[in-house]
Amino acid sequence: MPEYQARQTIGELLDRQGISRRAFIKYCTAMASLMALPPLAGRAMAEQLRAARRPSVIYLSFQECTGCLESLTRSFSPSIENMIFNVISLDYDDTLMAAAGHRAEAARDQAMKANYGKYLVVVDGSVPTADGGIYNCAAGRTAVDILTETAKGAAAIVCVGTCSSFGGIPFADPNPTGARPVSDLIGDKPIINVSGCPPIPEVITGTLLQFVTTGQVPDLDEHRRPKVFFGNTIHDRCYRRPFFDQGKFAKTFDDEGARNGWCLFELGCKGPTTYNACATTKWNGGTSFPIESGHPCLGCSEPGFWDKGSFYAALSTGTFGRAGNLTPRDAAKLGGAAAATGIAVAAGATALARHRRKVRMTDIQTADTQKEE
Amino acid sequence: MSRLGDIPIRIERPDFAAMAGTIGGGVTAILAEIAALLDRLAAGDEPQAIDLKSLPMNPGDREQLIEALGSGEVAITLYADGESTIRETGVHGVWWTEHRDGDGEVTAAFIEIARVPGILIVDSDELQRGAERLRSAIGATRSSE
Numbered sequence: 001m002p003e004y005q006a007r008q009t010i011g012e013l014l015d016r017q018g019i020s021r022r023a024f025i026k027y028c029t030a031m032a033s034l035m036a037l038p039p040l041a042g043r044a045m046a047e048q049l050r051a052a053r054r055p056s057v058i059y060l061s062f063q064e065c066t067g068c069l070e071s072l073t074r075s076f077s078p079s080i081e082n083m084i085f086n087v088i089s090l091d092y093d094d095t096l097m098a099a100a101g102h103r104a105e106a107a108r109d110q111a112m113k114a115n116y117g118k119y120l121v122v123v124d125g126s127v128p129t130a131d132g133g134i135y136n137c138a139a140g141r142t143a144v145d146i147l148t149e150t151a152k153g154a155a156a157i158v159c160v161g162t163c164s165s166f167g168g169i170p171f172a173d174p175n176p177t178g179a180r181p182v183s184d185l186i187g188d189k190p191i192i193n194v195s196g197c198p199p200i201p202e203v204i205t206g207t208l209l210q211f212v213t214t215g216q217v218p219d220l221d222e223h224r225r226p227k228v229f230f231g232n233t234i235h236d237r238c239y240r241r242p243f244f245d246q247g248k249f250a251k252t253f254d255d256e257g258a259r260n261g262w263c264l265f266e267l268g269c270k271g272p273t274t275y276n277a278c279a280t281t282k283w284n285g286g287t288s289f290p291i292e293s294g295h296p297c298l299g300c301s302e303p304g305f306w307d308k309g310s311f312y313a314a315l316s317t318g319t320f321g322r323a324g325n326l327t328p329r330d331a332a333k334l335g336g337a338a339a340a341t342g343i344a345v346a347a348g349a350t351a352l353a354r355h356r357r358k359v360r361m362t363d364i365q366t367a368d369t370q371k372e373e
Numbered sequence: 374m375s376r377l378g379d380i381p382i383r384i385e386r387p388d389f390a391a392m393a394g395t396i397g398g399g400v401t402a403i404l405a406e407i408a409a410l411l412d413r414l415a416a417g418d419e420p421q422a423i424d425l426k427s428l429p430m431n432p433g434d435r436e437q438l439i440e441a442l443g444s445g446e447v448a449i450t451l452y453a454d455g456e457s458t459i460r461e462t463g464v465h466g467v468w469w470t471e472h473r474d475g476d477g478e479v480t481a482a483f484i485e486i487a488r489v490p491g492i493l494i495v496d497s498d499e500l501q502r503g504a505e506r507l508r509s510a511i512g513a514t515r516s517s518e
């Protein structure tokens with residue numbers, strides 16, 4: 001990293017690039033809104049950031065599909081996309097950087113030496129541990145090796161995506177590569193999980209911004225996710241919630257209920273047990289989110305979401321969870337929603353779903369018997 | 374038809390009377406909050422804002438709110454990394470602000486309760502930089518004479 005970049009403040013860099021104070025306030029105002037801060041806090045954040053120095057960031061990609069990086073770099077307009085790269089100094093990212101081979105590895109070594117104890121490590125992808133970690137190697141070294149070495153001098157680790165946060169797709173049963181989340185391998189550094197498959201780009205940048213602004217790890221939930229973005233369920237903030245409360249559910253993807261925009265609970269929506277900001281931040285620059293496009297939430301920001309049964313089975317059928325049951329937190333959440341909004345409605349939906357499950361179980365048993373015959 | 378917003382959708386309005394106190398029926402609550410913030414501003418408190426993006430509003434709610442506030446005397450366009458519009462509503466001191474990025478997408482939308490929208494106020498550094506710029510322009514003109 002050129003030395004001037006380490007010394008100059010973010011404000012000096014913005015001035016050099018002709019980005020006005022008002023333009024930066026606009027960006028910070030948008031970010032403050034995402035962090036559930038009052039919109040006017042964006043002004044204070046802008047002043048604080050302008051005075052701060054850009055932290056060095058090392059971005060490591062392991063067992064992943066690059067969807068998370070795509071999410072970060074392709075979903076904003078170019079001006080906003082660039083803004084985060086004005087706030088951080090991205091010193092190593094083997095997917096994005098022009099350098100390759102020894103030069104690329106040298107960039108990582110240099111960034112680590114120059115900023116030891118202060119740099120941020122962003123990890124994208126799970127880490128394979130089976131068979132000596134051979135399923136993911138770069139420059140002749142395993143992902144376990146690279147992660148362990150890079151983590152040593154880090155101020156904190158930000159896991160971007162469900163793979164690095166919770167294992168994600170590689171971790172799904174039967175997990176042939178022995179994939180592990182970062183938190184299973186690194187125990188002595190603060191870890192912030194920004195889960196999602198992929199995470200919302202504004203949530204990734206917002207988490208990084210929050211760290212740069214305050215220099216501290218934000219408040220985290222029990223899965224180490226920033227509470228500002230993961231403090232509410234999709235269901236808490238869903239615009240279809242009035243229909244859930246009134247017991248109006250779409251039963252198929254093309255019925256009258258679906259056309260009227262009714263609740264997708266019975267089509268398998270995992271919104272009530274999924275913590276993320278999709279319902280408010282939305283996707284593609286605030287255009288829409290899956291539920292708004294008529295598809296139930298898959299629950300992609302929750303641990304083990306690939307192994308929690310069908311995406312199209314209602315939560316009340318009890319297939320959500322590795323053991324085939326809701327977690328106590330999930331159950332409490334659903335129960336809470338029912339209590340707040342009319343137990344009769346939710347109980348009716350649950351009974352209906354239970355009835356459907358019986359039908360399904362009967363179908364399966366009949367099919368099995370036929371197979372045996 | 375090039376944008377999502379061009380696709381016609383039918384919106385069934387939920388029965389707000391039946392769900393008073395639940396998320397989604399908040400237009401009256403927003404108006405009451407604005408009134409309280411105006412009182413506080415008049416009494417010497419700091420300006421405040423209500424974030425419109427984080428409220429789970431139906432498209433219908435938004436229209437209701439716009440209608441209730443009405444339109445006022447001042448409309449400002451800010452050109453800073455995308456176009457922003459700041460309009461005073463029919464209620465003095467209540468500003469409807471929408472920031473857009475270079476592609477015209479709304480990145481922040483809020484109602485600011487302030488005497489003058491804060492983003493318009495120039496800070497001291499900028500005043501000094503402006504003065505320096507003018508002095509160096511004068512210097513350049515003189516030296517070329």
Ligand code: SF4
Binds near residue numbers: 234263271
């Ligand atoms: S179940 Fe899904 S669609 Fe229905 S209100 Fe909750 S989050 Fe929205």
